[in-house]
Amino acid sequence: MKIYQFPEIYQDWIEKRLGSLHYTLRQPQKLAAAILKASDLYQQDDSLSPWQDADFRAAYYCYFFPLNYVRSLKAIDEAKQLGFFHAQQKYVDYGCGPGTLSAALRDQEIPMKSLVGTDHDLSLKTDYLALSHGSFDPRGKTIPLKGKTLLASYVLNELKEPPAFWLQADSIFLIEPATHQAFKKLLAFRDQLLREGFYLWAPCPHSFSCPLTNSRKDWCHDRVHWKWPQWFADLQSHLPMKNYTLTMSYLIASRNPPPKLNSVRIIGDELKEKGKSRWMICQNDQRQFLSFLHRQGHPPELHRGQSLKSVQGSPKGNEIRISSKEDIQF
Numbered sequence: 176m177k178i179y180q181f182p183e184i185y186q187d188w189i190e191k192r193l194g195s196l197h198y199t200l201r202q203p204q205k206l207a208a209a210i211l212k213a214s215d216l217y218q219q220d221d222s223l224s225p226w227q228d229a230d231f232r233a234a235y236y237c238y239f240f241p242l243n244y245v246r247s248l249k250a251i252d253e254a255k256q257l258g259f260f261h262a263q264q265k266y267v268d269y270g271c272g273p274g275t276l277s278a279a280l281r282d283q284e285i286p287m288k289s290l291v292g293t294d295h296d297l298s299l300k301t302d303y304l305a306l307s308h309g310s311f312d313p314r315g316k317t318i319p320l321k322g323k324t325l326l327a328s329y330v331l332n333e334l335k336e337p338p339a340f341w342l343q344a345d346s347i348f349l350i351e352p353a354t355h356q357a358f359k360k361l362l363a364f365r366d367q368l369l370r371e372g373f374y375l376w377a378p379c380p381h382s383f384s385c386p387l388t389n390s391r392k393d394w395c396h397d398r399v400h401w402k403w404p405q406w407f408a409d410l411q412s413h414l415p416m417k418n419y420t421l422t423m424s425y426l427i428a429s430r431n432p433p434p435k436l437n438s439v440r441i442i443g444d445e446l447k448e449k450g451k452s453r454w455m456i457c458q459n460d461q462r463q464f465l466s467f468l469h470r471q472g473h474p475p476e477l478h479r480g481q482s483l484k485s486v487q488g489s490p491k492g493n494e495i496r497i498s499s500k501e502d503i504q505f
């Protein structure tokens with residue numbers, strides 16, 4: 176299991192931006208109050224990021240920026256492993272904010288011919304240029320997307336629906352909060368992309384209907400394990416919510432077909448039940464589980480988000496029962 180990190184290099188930039196808003200990392204309690212206010216705002220459906228509010232902006236720099244940055248690292252890793260970044264190397268980061276996703280892509284040394292951010296709040300230009308080293312284009316919806324990859328992280332949840340012009344892009348890379356509400360929007364867009372002839376690259380290992388389409392309690396999201404810097408730990412000690420692991424939903428699609436995908440994805444954390452462990456899996460349109468009986472030894476270490484080449488087991492209702500790690504091809 177990979178542990179991600181938020182790079183130390185951003186601490187100076189964050190401290191400088193906080194300074195301009197009369198905040199500092201040395202006063203975490205004051206920042207925590209601003210973060211709580213911003214979190215409450217984000218709990219409301221379709222709330223827009225109020226960048227003109229100094230408290231919100233400070234909360235974004237020291238809290239939402241690092242968290243979204245680290246979440247994006249896992250989706251980037253997944254795409255990288257699939258060779259997603261080879262085909263198109265021109266990127267438009269729509270609703271770029273301060274440049275969270277663009278900066279993460281740069282830091283991961285994703286090859287780029289161009290990187291352009293756009294946001295309806297033009298005050299973000301300076302931050303975007305500093306963090307992404309790309310360029311900022313205020314045209315928004317009129318930026319041509321043909322031959323490019325559309326990036327959007329935590330934006331769809333601020334829009335009524337995906338803008339039609341996104342479909343002009345050759346490839347699409349979306350990250351969304353791990354909420355049922357955001358997942359429903361992502362799912363509707365997934366179906367639209369399939370109708371428009373796009374191929375799904377991740378996280379779906381197939382193009383059938385999503386097995387969680389009608390589930391009331393489950394929605395597809397990934398879990399990211401990370402190591403936070405000390406200043407973040409200080410901040411977090413003043414907050415009721417603890418981000419020991421991070422979650423997110425994402426969708427990567429392209430007009431080009433993916434290479435051969437692994438056929439099974441673990442889409443749930445380990446459920447420890449009496450005598451057995453179960454993990455929700457995705458391999459077709461059925462909601463299914465992998466299961467392992469504890470009397471057969473230690474359960475294999477499997478993690479939400481992990482993709483598996485194949486699984487050999489015996490079907491038991493909605494479970495595929497494996498008897499050892501050897502039944503899984505990693």
Ligand SMILES: C[S@@+](CC[C@H](N)C(=O)[O-])C[C@H]1O[C@@H](n2cnc3c(N)ncnc32)[C@H](O)[C@@H]1O
Nearest residue numbers: 224243270271272275294295296328329330333
């Ligand atoms: C939650 S922030 C995410 C920012 C950044 N992508 C990130 O991951 O940190 C959502 C961003 O979408 C922008 N946004 C919302 N509606 C938009 C629209 N219709 N056109 C362009 N940008 C929009 C907001 O200004 C805000 O910067």
